[in-house]
Amino acid sequence: xxxxxxxxxxxxxxxxxxxxxxxxxxxxxxxxxxxxxxxxxxxxxxxxxxxxxxxxxxxxxxxxxxxxxxxxxxxxxxxxxxxxxxxxxxxxxxxxxxxxxxxxxxxxxxxxxxxx
Amino acid sequence: xxxxxxxxxxxxxxxxxxxxxxxxxxxxxxxxxxxxxxxxxxxxxxxxxxxxxxxxxxxxxxxxxxxxxxxxxxxxxxxxxxxxxxxxxxxxxxxxxxxxxxxxxxx
Numbered sequence: 001x002x003x004x005x006x007x008x009x010x011x012x013x014x015x016x017x018x019x020x021x022x023x024x025x026x027x028x029x030x031x032x033x034x035x036x037x038x039x040x041x042x043x044x045x046x047x048x049x050x051x052x053x054x055x056x057x058x059x060x061x062x063x064x065x066x067x068x069x070x071x072x073x074x075x076x077x078x079x080x081x082x083x084x085x086x087x088x089x090x091x092x093x094x095x096x097x098x099x100x101x102x103x104x105x106x107x108x109x110x111x112x113x114x115x116x
Numbered sequence: 117x118x119x120x121x122x123x124x125x126x127x128x129x130x131x132x133x134x135x136x137x138x139x140x141x142x143x144x145x146x147x148x149x150x151x152x153x154x155x156x157x158x159x160x161x162x163x164x165x166x167x168x169x170x171x172x173x174x175x176x177x178x179x180x181x182x183x184x185x186x187x188x189x190x191x192x193x194x195x196x197x198x199x200x201x202x203x204x205x206x207x208x209x210x211x212x213x214x215x216x217x218x219x220x221x222x223x
Contacts, residue, residue, distance in 0.1 A: 037160075104171065
């Protein structure tokens with residue numbers, strides 16, 4: 001079965017940094033593009049970033065461009081999201097998902113809270 | 117970026133009724149539109165890809181239609197488990213975007 005398991009969410013102060021991880025299993029990870037989507041508490045889905053199977057190209061929402069970096073380690077079947085200069089409006093559950101077209105499998109998400 | 121506008125924001129229906137949800141794009145997305153279902157505390161579930169193709173394992177009561185800028189998700193006869201929030205999503209260009217969601221609630 002396809003499984004995606006996010007980790008790394010935490011409470012962080014404004015201006016701080018955090019790295020999220022997404023461990024994939026049940027499929028040939030290196031051949032799939034991957035996506036990060038977030039959801040603020042009580043709000044809708046917000047597309048964040050996408051990455052090709054070989055490690056590129058990368059795509060970002062304007063709201064995170066220059067602050068967030070998506071990457072992957074195909075030897076570890078893991079997707080990452082490095083988040084710098086965090087702001088209060090980055091507070092959300094962050095989901096990783098398989099594919100950059102219409103993502104078909106999603107993890108359960110990891111909560112990032114940005115607050116002083 | 118392409119803005120997706122969903123209507124209505126909330127739809128109140130009873131089990132057995134037909135549900136019609138709409139998604140309008142600010143510019144053409146051809147047929148590159150999907151629909152997702154999300155229940156409280158769960159991650160989104162892919163229902164429809166490329167406007168009208170059901171994803172794997174999705175019941176036949178779910179159908180999608182449309183192209184260009186206007187799209188519809190139809191649930192032919194509502195089951196109790198269908199009450200949830202529905203989102204449309206475009207993959208026509210970058211950045212990808214989602215609609216704001218339609219909440220389907222029990223009347």
